[in-house]
Structures are given as structure tokens and as C-alpha cells.
Amino acid sequence: xxxxxxxxxxxxxxxxxxxxxxxxxxxxxxxxxxxxxxxxxxxxxxxxxxxxxxxxxxxxxxxxxxxxxxxxxxxxxxxxxxxxxxxxxxxxxxxxxxxxxxxxxxxxxxxxxxxxxxxxxxxxxxxxxxxxxxxxxxxxxxxxxxxxxxxxxxxxxxxxxxxxxxxxxxxxxxxxxxxxxxxxxxxxxxxxxxxxxxxxxxxxxxxxxxxxxxxxxxxxxxxxxxxxxxxxxxxxxxxxxxxxxxxxxxxxxxxxxxxxxxxxxxxxxxxxxxxxxxxxxxxxxxxxxxxxxxxxxxxxxxxxxxxxxxxxxxxxxxxxxxxxxxxxxxxxxxxxxxxxxxxxxxxxxxxxxxxxxxxxxxxxxxxxxxxxxxxxxxxxxxxxxxxxxxxxxxxxxxxxxxxxxxxxxxxxxxxxxxxxxxxxx
Numbered sequence: 001x002x003x004x005x006x007x008x009x010x011x012x013x014x015x016x017x018x019x020x021x022x023x024x025x026x027x028x029x030x031x032x033x034x035x036x037x038x039x040x041x042x043x044x045x046x047x048x049x050x051x052x053x054x055x056x057x058x059x060x061x062x063x064x065x066x067x068x069x070x071x072x073x074x075x076x077x078x079x080x081x082x083x084x085x086x087x088x089x090x091x092x093x094x095x096x097x098x099x100x101x102x103x104x105x106x107x108x109x110x111x112x113x114x115x116x117x118x119x120x121x122x123x124x125x126x127x128x129x130x131x132x133x134x135x136x137x138x139x140x141x142x143x144x145x146x147x148x149x150x151x152x153x154x155x156x157x158x159x160x161x162x163x164x165x166x167x168x169x170x171x172x173x174x175x176x177x178x179x180x181x182x183x184x185x186x187x188x189x190x191x192x193x194x195x196x197x198x199x200x201x202x203x204x205x206x207x208x209x210x211x212x213x214x215x216x217x218x219x220x221x222x223x224x225x226x227x228x229x230x231x232x233x234x235x236x237x238x239x240x241x242x243x244x245x246x247x248x249x250x251x252x253x254x255x256x257x258x259x260x261x262x263x264x265x266x267x268x269x270x271x272x273x274x275x276x277x278x279x280x281x282x283x284x285x286x287x288x289x290x291x292x293x294x295x296x297x298x299x300x301x302x303x304x305x306x307x308x309x310x311x312x313x314x315x316x317x318x319x320x321x322x323x324x325x326x327x328x329x330x331x332x333x334x335x336x337x338x339x340x341x342x343x344x345x346x347x348x349x350x351x352x353x354x355x356x357x358x359x360x361x362x363x364x365x366x367x368x369x370x371x372x373x374x375x376x377x378x379x380x381x382x383x384x385x386x387x388x389x390x391x392x393x394x395x396x397x398x399x400x401x402x403x404x405x406x407x408x409x410x411x412x413x414x415x416x417x418x419x420x421x422x423x424x425x
Contacts, residue, residue: 057318207226
């Protein structure tokens with residue numbers, strides 16, 4: 001089907017939905033398919049619930065005057081998003097990276113929103129479906145869009161940048177994550193670098209952390225706006241003032257006190273400062289936006305309960321972020337430090353070595369208690385470390401052996417569900 005025809009249909013609709021359980025009045029339903037669902041089967045139902053039109057890719061379901069057949073609904077969704085992005089013409093900042101991309105995206109959006117009407121990725125809608133859906137939310141009055149792009153296999157960032165067509169780009173960092181999908185650390189570098197490849201080929205601008213050797217090496221040939229620690233001729237520079245536990249930074253002889261836990265968030269905050277400065281957001285507004293941002297979704301959060309102080313960083317985990325969280329926790333001044341760590345997923349053949357490295361790090365410090373959850377940690381745990389096959393085993397233990405008067409770091413892959421421990425701590 002011709003993209004212009006699809007766009008004409010979209011233009012008559014209030015929004016796009018791919019979920020027949022959520023059908024806003026006048027919306028366009030696009031029937032996606034997955035391993036365990038087939039959206040084609042729900043096209044008629046979507047119309048009855050309020051959708052104006054539907055796109056399907058199986059002829060037997062194209063049985064109404066407002067249901068249109070396309071070759072592939074996913075490709076149609078992506079092509080529609082690209083076309084809409086081109087027609088609206090909003091400036092787009094693409095963001096990817098191994099760690100910190102969601103926090104950085106939200107910080108950038110908070111800063112830019114002090115001056116501009118900003119669209120930004122909601123939650124973790126950063127894949128081949130989430131990015132198009134986000135772009136289809138662009139309106140003519142949006143000044144800037146901040147689009148998060150995630151990947152766990154080669155070529156995925158290339159796909160996303162060719163949908164979003166970013167004018168600017170930022171890679172937060174490149175670390176050891178999803179090694180099972182990427183095949184190697186070099187595979188991670190290549191895939192994340194696909195954002196730079198697009199910027200380079202299209203004469204666009206990259207915001208580059210000058211303190212990160214990997215990023216500076218792969219950014220050759222791109223127009224760069226550099227940021228980093230004091231020195232190096234950066235467009236914006238700052239330094240960590242304190243991180244015990246909340247991060248404060250010194251920028252332009254002023255102190256910005258954030259609500260983010262950990263010195264590892266320094267780069268994320270400085271990226272937001274840099275982009276705010278580049279887009280002429282006043283310095284006082286940049287500082288205010290950063291000081292008023294409160295993290296959610298179990299990322300770098302401090303929660304004080306009746307029993308303990310919890311540092312919750314349980315949304316995701318990989319060797320790079322796990323080590324950063326632990327080193328920050330080690331440097332925090334607190335009594336009775338305990339750690340609850342969950343397996344780092346999708347590390348493939350490197351899994352045992354990476355979990356062993358974390359255990360070795362744990363052995364170097366005198367934590368009050370160490371609780372390790374998951375089969376990978378269980379295989380390599382050292383003497384004195386308590387291990388559990390899953391979070392249910394851990395919560396059962398805590399019920400019978402309450403932890404109190406402690407500062408506890410909770411860190412692990414989201415699928416380990418360590419957030420379930422919070423109610424018992």
C-alpha cells in the first residue's frame with residue numbers, strides 16, 4: 001500500500017494504537033503480531049471500541065470498509081512514523097547507550113522543557129515498536145523530541161535511526177551488556193555506534209563525552225559538541241562535588257544538588273547540562289530542572305523505610321553498571337552496609353566470568369551481609385555469602401530473619417524481580 005494513502009488515513013485519526021484493549025475514540029489500530037498474539041484477529045473489535053480505521057496484513061481480516069490491507073503491519077507502522085517525522089520536521093535528539101540512557105533522556109527532557117515544548121520517550125518504549133509509536137505522537141507545536149533507542153542485537157540501532165532520522169545524537173556510554181545477543185563487546189560498540197554512523201553520513205551533530213575513550217575514538221568525522229570533566233576544551237565541563245548518597249556537582253562555580261544516587265550519574269547530568277546550554281536554556285533554569293528531577297522506575301532511588309535505608313537500582317544490571325553501583329556504594333558513608341544483588345542476564349559465554357568478577361569485588365570489602373539471587377551468582381558465590389535461586393527464596397529468608405538498621409543496595413536485572421524485596425525491608 002502506498003505510504004501517502006496510509007498517511008492520509010493516519011491524518012484523519014486522533015492517534016495510533018496497537019492494543020485492542022486501548023482504543024481511543026477516532027484512533028488508528030495497527031494489527032501487530034508476535035509469538036503469542038495476532039492483532040489481525042482484533043481489528044473489528046478495535047473499530048467497535050472506538051478506532052476509526054485499522055490496518056491488517058492478513059486478507060481474511062480485511063472485511064470492512066474501514067479495515068485496510070497492507071503487506072506487513074510492522075513495516076507499515078515504521079514507514080508511517082518515518083513519514084510523519086519528515087513531514088512534521090521537529091528537531092530530534094536520538095539517545096542510546098549501555099547504561100543511563102533512560103535517566104539521561106529524562107534529564108534532557110526536564111531541562112529542555114524549561115524553554116521548549118518537548119516530546120520524549122515515555123517509560124522504556126525504545127525498541128522497533130516503541131520508537132515509531134513515540135514519533136507518531138509528534139505534533140506541529142513540538143519544538144524538540146528526545147527519542148530513546150535500545151538494542152540487544154546487531155543492526156537494531158541502524159533500524160531505529162533510519163526511522164527517527166535524528167538531527168542530533170548522544171551515546172551515554174558503551175559497556176558489557178546483552179553480550180549473548182551482540183556476540184561480543186566489539187558487537188556492542190558497533191551497534192551503539194550505528195547512531196554515530198548515521199550522524200556522520202548525514203552531517204548531523206553528536207554530543208560526545210570527551211572523558212570516554214571508546215566514544216571519542218568512534219566519533220571521528222562527526223561535528224561534535226564535547227562535554228566532560230574540567231579541561232579538554234569542552235563545550236561544557238563540571239566536576240563531582242559529593243555523592244553521599246545524593247549527587248551534587250560543581251558547574252560554573254555553582255553547586256547543583258540532584259536527587260540522583262551515585263557519582264555514576266555525573267555523566268548523565270552533565271549531558272543534560274550540555275544539551276540545555278547548546279539549546280540556550282538559561283543556566284538558572286538548567287540547574288532548577290536538574291534539582292527538581294526525582295527518579296522513578298527503581299533507578300537510582302533512595303527509599304527510607306521504618307527499618308532501613310534502601311538504595312534501589314533494580315531496573316537493570318550488567319557488569320558495567322553493577323560495578324559502578326557497587327563502587328559508589330562502597331564510597332558512601334553509612335552504617336551496616338548490606339547488598340542484595342541479582343543475576344546479570346544475557347551475558348552468554350561471558351556470564352560466569354563476569355559474575356565471578358563481581359563476587360571478587362564483594363570479597364574486597366567488609367559488607368555486613370551479602371545476599372545473591374539467581375543461579376549464576378549461586379554457582380560462583382564465596383564463603384559467607386547467602387545465595388538464593390530466586391527472589392521468593394530471599395523474601396522467605398528475610399521474613400524469618402529481619403534486616404534492620406542497615407543501608408542496603410538492591411541491584412539486579414529487572415527480570416530478577418528484586419523490587420519484591422522492598423516491602424520486607
